[in-house]
Amino acid sequence: MPNNRLKLIKIIHVARRELGMDRDTYMQMVRGLQGLDAVQSTSELSVPNLNRVLDALKKRGFKVVPSPKTRGKPHNFESRSMPDMITKIEALLADMALPWSYADAIAQQMFGIERCSWVRQEKQLKAIIAALYNRQRKLSSQKEK
Known part of the structure; x- marks a missing residue:
């Protein structure tokens, strides 16, 4: 489950809209969760409580669907353990409108x-970037013809 507060709040608001819940109905559901009876706004909630609210929305039928832009994106993309070069890979993929599975196939x-996302050696990451760069050059030369 996501643990970024703002991301969780955004997902919760999307869920509320998709489920057609007005503010009163939504706040009634939130206040019905144990220990949240005095909550006035989603922004007051801690990450664990935001996760509880999201779980309650899922029980009502909400399904988290990744956007096509992030489908296949490493779940730990924003982790400190992720090498910096992974953002270069993401930029190359985005520029060519390729999914993350393309970079996975190269690895x-x-x-x-x-x-x-499991590659940690700088030499290997540079090789993946080089392969993507070559693909990008090939695509741009095809467009010029």
Whole structure:
């Protein structure tokens, strides 16, 4: 589950809209959760309580669907353990409108590593970036013809 407060609040607001809940109905549901009977706004909630609210919305039928832009994006993308070069990979993929699975396939083919996000060696990350850069050059030269 996401643990970023703002991201959770945004997901909760999307869920509320998709479920067609007006503010009063939503706040009634929130206040019905144990220990949240005095809550006036979602912004008052801690991350664990935001997760509880999101779980309650899921029980009412909300399904978290990743946007097409982030489908396949490493779940730990914003983690401090993720190498900085991963953002370069993301930029190249976005520029060519390619999914993360394309970078995963490169990592698998070149190094036998199933996911690009599992690559930690700088040399290997540079090789993936080089492969993507070559693909980008090839695509841009095809567009010029």
